[in-house]
Every structure is written in structure tokens, then in C-alpha cells.
Amino acid sequence: MGGDHGPAVTIPAAVAFADSEPEAELVLVGPEAVLAAELKKLKADNHPRLRVVNATEMVTMEDTLEVALRRKRDSSMRVAINLVKEGQADACVSAGNTGALMAISRYVLKTIPGVDRPAICSLLPNQKDGPTYMLDLGANVDCEPQHLHQFALMGSALVSAMEGKPRPTVGLLNVGEEDIKGNDLVKQTALLLRADHEKGTLNFYGNVEGDDIFKGTTDIVVCDGFVGNVTLKASEGLGRFVKGVLTTELKSGPLNMLGAIIARGALKKISQRLNPSRYNGGSLLGLRGLVFKSHGGADAYGYQWAIRRAFDAARNDLISRISSKMADFMPQPDDAAASQMTATENIEQKTA
Amino acid sequence: MGGDHGPAVTIPAAVAFADSEPEAELVLVGPEAVLAAELKKLKADNHPRLRVVNATEMVTMEDTLEVALRRKRDSSMRVAINLVKEGQADACVSAGNTGALMAISRYVLKTIPGVDRPAICSLLPNQKDGPTYMLDLGANVDCEPQHLHQFALMGSALVSAMEGKPRPTVGLLNVGEEDIKGNDLVKQTALLLRADHEKGTLNFYGNVEGDDIFKGTTDIVVCDGFVGNVTLKASEGLGRFVKGVLTTELKSGPLNMLGAIIARGALKKISQRLNPSRYNGGSLLGLRGLVFKSHGGADAYGYQWAIRRAFDAARNDLISRISSKMADFMPQPDDAAASQMTATENIEQKTA
Numbered sequence: 289m290g291g292d293h294g295p296a297v298t299i300p301a302a303v304a305f306a307d308s309e310p311e312a313e314l315v316l317v318g319p320e321a322v323l324a325a326e327l328k329k330l331k332a333d334n335h336p337r338l339r340v341v342n343a344t345e346m347v348t349m350e351d352t353l354e355v356a357l358r359r360k361r362d363s364s365m366r367v368a369i370n371l372v373k374e375g376q377a378d379a380c381v382s383a384g385n386t387g388a389l390m391a392i393s394r395y396v397l398k399t400i401p402g403v404d405r406p407a408i409c410s411l412l413p414n415q416k417d418g419p420t421y422m423l424d425l426g427a428n429v430d431c432e433p434q435h436l437h438q439f440a441l442m443g444s445a446l447v448s449a450m451e452g453k454p455r456p457t458v459g460l461l462n463v464g465e466e467d468i469k470g471n472d473l474v475k476q477t478a479l480l481l482r483a484d485h486e487k488g489t490l491n492f493y494g495n496v497e498g499d500d501i502f503k504g505t506t507d508i509v510v511c512d513g514f515v516g517n518v519t520l521k522a523s524e525g526l527g528r529f530v531k532g533v534l535t536t537e538l539k540s541g542p543l544n545m546l547g548a549i550i551a552r553g554a555l556k557k558i559s560q561r562l563n564p565s566r567y568n569g570g571s572l573l574g575l576r577g578l579v580f581k582s583h584g585g586a587d588a589y590g591y592q593w594a595i596r597r598a599f600d601a602a603r604n605d606l607i608s609r610i611s612s613k614m615a616d617f618m619p620q621p622d623d624a625a626a627s628q629m630t631a632t633e634n635i636e637q638k639t640a
Numbered sequence: 641m642g643g644d645h646g647p648a649v650t651i652p653a654a655v656a657f658a659d660s661e662p663e664a665e666l667v668l669v670g671p672e673a674v675l676a677a678e679l680k681k682l683k684a685d686n687h688p689r690l691r692v693v694n695a696t697e698m699v700t701m702e703d704t705l706e707v708a709l710r711r712k713r714d715s716s717m718r719v720a721i722n723l724v725k726e727g728q729a730d731a732c733v734s735a736g737n738t739g740a741l742m743a744i745s746r747y748v749l750k751t752i753p754g755v756d757r758p759a760i761c762s763l764l765p766n767q768k769d770g771p772t773y774m775l776d777l778g779a780n781v782d783c784e785p786q787h788l789h790q791f792a793l794m795g796s797a798l799v800s801a802m803e804g805k806p807r808p809t810v811g812l813l814n815v816g817e818e819d820i821k822g823n824d825l826v827k828q829t830a831l832l833l834r835a836d837h838e839k840g841t842l843n844f845y846g847n848v849e850g851d852d853i854f855k856g857t858t859d860i861v862v863c864d865g866f867v868g869n870v871t872l873k874a875s876e877g878l879g880r881f882v883k884g885v886l887t888t889e890l891k892s893g894p895l896n897m898l899g900a901i902i903a904r905g906a907l908k909k910i911s912q913r914l915n916p917s918r919y920n921g922g923s924l925l926g927l928r929g930l931v932f933k934s935h936g937g938a939d940a941y942g943y944q945w946a947i948r949r950a951f952d953a954a955r956n957d958l959i960s961r962i963s964s965k966m967a968d969f970m971p972q973p974d975d976a977a978a979s980q981m982t983a984t985e986n987i988e989q990k991t992a
Binding site for chain 2: 429469499500503519520521525526528529554557561562
């Protein structure tokens, strides 16, 4: 139900994804009548791998966390996350209110032992034509070094699972490459990451700067949620600005339009390579269940990418990978309230 | 002598600027023989408004602050800043080592009363085809609310002087627009800025997000130097990435090249509108003298913009404007070491 366009985008995306991926089964959560009508429009009301689960309410962008969490107990978001908790779904995908999605996910699913705070990890395009994974992008605006350390470990497990890289590189976002650069937070974090690197348990590249995100210097860029959110939104804003300038100028006058038509092959390639839809689908990392967040403005093509990422994460057993990584590193979780199971119990479970 | 290209860029830029601006007098600082040779090449060795001041050393990008500050006492940077201190120059422009430029400027010129820490303020292009002024961009990686407050006041004085806007708008960079969003630093800062707004002494817009920089929502965007530096470099990196994709694709094959030639009017306009050179010239704000920093990679066209900004700041009496703004707001400077004169003395000086 979420995002700028609601079921008009999410349902066509789900149908298209189910058709492109024969192993996928999709559960559509929302008011039954609304979803049934949308499916009928697409002639997919009898699709063998699509089913509807009713939810009578929905979380809006304006809802406070209090409202989303305490009052709307039958929201599509809550019902979908409950399905993950109950093992009826392997992952949840939503284009709705990010804060509410994180709060409900955390409340319902709890965090993985060793994780104090879940983080949001998204992909950005880079010059090497691959993705740069960046986290945290806004879940945690005030961080301590141990949080960034956990983000590095979780990001590393994510890239291993999603890209099949056994030892993905981790960069620490800073104002310079040298060790002496940066604020206290990154200097302290660097010590933790370097210690892991020396033990061979993390492939820590060192400090990276803002432009390294788009150079693709490392697979993962770690930062606090304030810096990550501002950087991501600034990049999105610059992208829209550049796109606006290109469109305006190439449509200004018949000669420019003719040139654009003749070079349409190049323009199409440019549009493909820079299309943010290809990088849609942020992961809420550190929860005992898979939750993926689509950009609210995503179209059906973009939303399919978010479903694709959730599907890949489930298939590659992301939760086990993160749990195992965290158990190795953080035998004593600091945030007892958020995760009642100890790391030891977790190890026992896995080895049982 | 600074920047990636040294006198090969700075001298042609100085000559071109002097030619375009009949009121400008330029002092070129560096090894006399090197500069004389460069001037001769440009047939400007007898230019009536260009003179050379000798400096036997130069600060490199690799020099530590210790070396730049204590050992190279006859560096072109040090000599140029001394000229400002002695009143022989109205402003200094450099494309050299930013850290060294800030350290030497602060040591030689001292800070304006009421300013704890100088900041770096640069311009970014926005959708309204105007500049967004952003500070701090890296001079202060750990900030307290009073520092961001001072940045807002200085930025406001800068935009008044440079753009002739009596009440420029100030936005506080945050992860959301609502008051409840953000980390402790921005929440505390917002209280200070809002108090000023209610007194009518600052035009505080409220919180802005990363994309507002390029939307041009406010004239000034205030943030700590860590966030500012990362955001600026990420934007530069994304800009280079997009430019690379455009260039590669439009040169791939004869049809695309033909289209690009036909639409060359549009491509030229695009290149102009997005050219970072037009926004070159960051200001080191809060010092008792004007110092401007050019991007190290600037070409002669870009370097001329940095000279232009220094010239405009001098002509519009930026130092007095900042001093007056700070004196109104901060009668007791916190950083006694950096500014030995009290705000009262400063007011006496101005009214004397």
C-alpha cells in the first residue's frame, strides 16, 4: 500500500516479478478489495504464485511512530512484517514510511544478537558499473564507534550474500584518507575496524572520502545515519538537478531535439546507466527477519528491483550470515532490551 | 604557486582578471624568476596593475601543518597572507593545501572577535540557477551548537555582501524537516537559530535536507565540517561520474557523435550550467582578513572566479560586515587564544 503510488505500482511490479522469477511466491498485503481489483486489471487474479492477505489499515507518511506502532495494529505494514515473524513469508518489501517500517520491524522482529541498532543499507551506482553499498542511511543519527563497527560487519555479510564476494572491502567515510583525519567517531571506529582486519575477519580498506562512493573504491561505505542520509539525499538532489538541465536543454529548439533523436542510442544508454531504479531496494539490516525498503517514488520497474533484492537476500540466507558474523564478533550484546536472546544461545541454536 | 597546475594556471588567470576588471590590482607571490617568466610568456611583464612579490619557498600538498607553519616562513602562502595582515593586499587567493592555508591564515590574521573557529564556505549550483552557499566544508570536523550558530551568522554576512541580499535565508542541514528530526547537535543549533530569527537578527528558514542544497531552498546551508566535506566531495564525485558517462556514451559510435554535434548548442549550455568552475572560490570565513581558496584542480577560467569572489568580498567590505554581525551577537569570545582582542575593543575600533 505504501509509496507515492501505492498498489498502482506495487501490484504490477509484483506480477511482473512473479512472471520473471518462477521460484518466487508473492503475498500481497492490504485491503482485499483494493488489491483484488488491481490484480483483475492486470488479469492476474488467478495467478498461481500470488496471494492476497487482508489488512484493513495503512500507515501514512504523516503518521507518527506512536500511531503506526500502537494504534494501527492491522496496517498492511504490520501484517506483512508479522508474516515474516511467523515464518509465512521470507521477506517483507515496502515503499512506505521508513521510520514506521523500521520501528515496527524492530518491535515485531527484534534485533539479531550482537546488534545494538539496525541500520539501513542501500546501493549507489559507481564508475565501475557496480553498486557501492552504503550504511547507515538514516536509522541512527547519533552513533558510537561500536555501532559503526556493527554496520561494517553487517554490510560485509550483506555484500557477501548479495554479490557473492567472500571478502568485500569496507571503507570508513571520512574527510581525508590519512589516519589523523576525521572526527572522534571515525578515529575510534577505525581502530575497531583495523583490529578486525588484522585478525582477518573484516576486509577493511581504510578511510574513504565522499567521492569514493561514486568511484567504487570499496564495496561498502560505512558512516553514521546523519552523514549517510544527508549524502544520499544530496546525491539524489544533484541527480534530479542534472537530469532537469539535460532534459530542458536537449528539448530547447528543433536542432537540439534533432540531435537528441539521432543520438538516442547514447541517451538511452546514459539513462540506463544512471537510472536510480536499478539501485532501488534498501535493506533494514540487523533484524531477525528480512525487510526491504523501496524508494517511495519508485515506479514498477524500480519496485521490482526492491523485490529482487529481498528475494536474493532470502535465497542467500542473509539472516544466518549476519547472525553468524555478529556471533563471532560480539558475544555480549549491549542492548539487552532490543535483543533478549544472548549470542551464546544463538550459537547453540545454529549448532543444534 | 598552489594547485595542481601552479603558475601555469594562476598567472594567466590573474592577467585575464586584471584585464577584465580595470579597478583590480594584483600582487603575484612566488619565486620571482618563475613568475616573471610566466608573465613574459603572456606578454604581461609590464602590466601596470600586476606586480610580483618574491617568496623563495612553497607549501606542498604533502607538507604537514608543522612544516607549513613553522619551517617554511618564506612560502608564497605565508608571504601572501602577510601582505593581507600588513594591509598591502585586500585579500589573498590560493589554490594550495587547504589545511595549511587555514592554519597559516589563522595564525597570522587571527579570528574576528566572537568567532571561535573559522569556517570554509563554498558555493554549489542549484535549480534556480543561483548559488547555494554552504559551510562549514571541512575546517571543523567536531562542532558544538555555538559553532554552527557562528557559521550561520558569518554565512549570512557573506551572502549579504556577495549577493546584495539584505536578509538571506539560512537552512540547517538535517535528516528531515521536522523539529524532532536530527542529532543532538542540530537540535541544539536549531534553538539558537530560531531565537535569532525571533529577534529578527537572522532569517532562519528551518531544517533542510540534502536535496535542498541543489533545489536552492535557502541561500545558505549550515552544517558541521564533517558532513559538509563529505557532501561536497560526494557531489563532486557524482558530477564526475555523470560527466564520464555522458562523454563515453556520446562518443560511442558515429551516429551518437553526429547527434552530439547537431545538439552541440544544448550540450554547450549543459556544460556551462553544470560547470563547477563557475562556483569556484571558497571563503575562509571568520578571519581578520580575506582569504579565498580555489579548487586545486581549477583551470584558469575557474581560478578567475576565485579571484572575482575575493575582489567582490573586498569591495563589499566583508570583514566589517562579519565583525559587526558577530559583535552584535557574541560579546564574549570563547576562544581567547585565537582572538586576543575583545568584542568591545572591536566595537571601539569601528566607532573610533
